[in-house]
Amino acid sequence: MAVASNAETGAAAASVPAGEAGRPLVPVAVGVLLRADGSFLLASRPVGKPYAGYWEFPGGKIEPGETLLQALERELHEELDIHALHASFWRSCVVDYPHARVELQFCKVTHWQGQMRPCEGQDIAWQQLPVTVAPVLPGTIPVLQWLAQERSHEGPTHQGPTHLT
Known part of the structure; x- marks a missing residue:
């Protein structure tokens, strides 16, 4: 499994390991919900989905014809019954699961x-x-690292394995 990111521009990473370019790239909208105390929301993947029990930030596939923010709004409503009032693009990464x-x-x-x-x-x-929940989905780890950089957090960002079991 490979992870490539482009945090500066928000664009998908152009340098993806060989052999992966032939696979279709699925765009996914992901919400990093932040509270004033600095905490953020993680959700476990439900039974019946790939990697059930792994923790991740909420979100889902961007459907044809949807913008990123429309997809995010739909996913947050479907998963958490909330409506985003202030959301803005932050960063992106490509993950090959x-x-x-x-x-x-x-x-x-x-x-x-x-x-x-x-x-x-x-x-x-x-x-x-x-974070104290585990296991964390590999696509979540870059976000935890970005948050740590922004907050000058030193030390581990999560517990448990960094790969899928």
């Missing part, structure tokens, strides 16, 4: 409306660095 090659487009979400609740059988947890 065994089941799909995805471009994760991360948006910081600082304001939302609604009583947050897990709607798809997932668990949710507000976290600080280092």
Whole structure:
């Protein structure tokens, strides 16, 4: 599994290991929900989805005809029953999972409306660095590292393995 990122421009990374270029790239909108105390929301992948039980930031595939922010709004409503009031693109990375090659487009979400609740059988947890939930999906690790850089956090960002088991 490979991870490549372009944090400066937000564009998908151009340098992806050989052999992966033939796989279709699936665009995914991901919300990094942030509270004033610096905590952020992680959700476990529900039973029936690839990597059930792994923790990640909420989001999902961008459907044809949707913009990034439209997809993010739809996914946050479907998964958490909230409406994003302030969301902006932050960074992106390409992750090559065994089941799909995805471009994760991360948006910081600082304001939302609604009583947050897990709607798809997932668990949710507000976290600080280092996160205490495990295992963490590999595509989540770059975000934890970016947050650590922004916050001058030194030390580990998560527990457990950095690969899929």
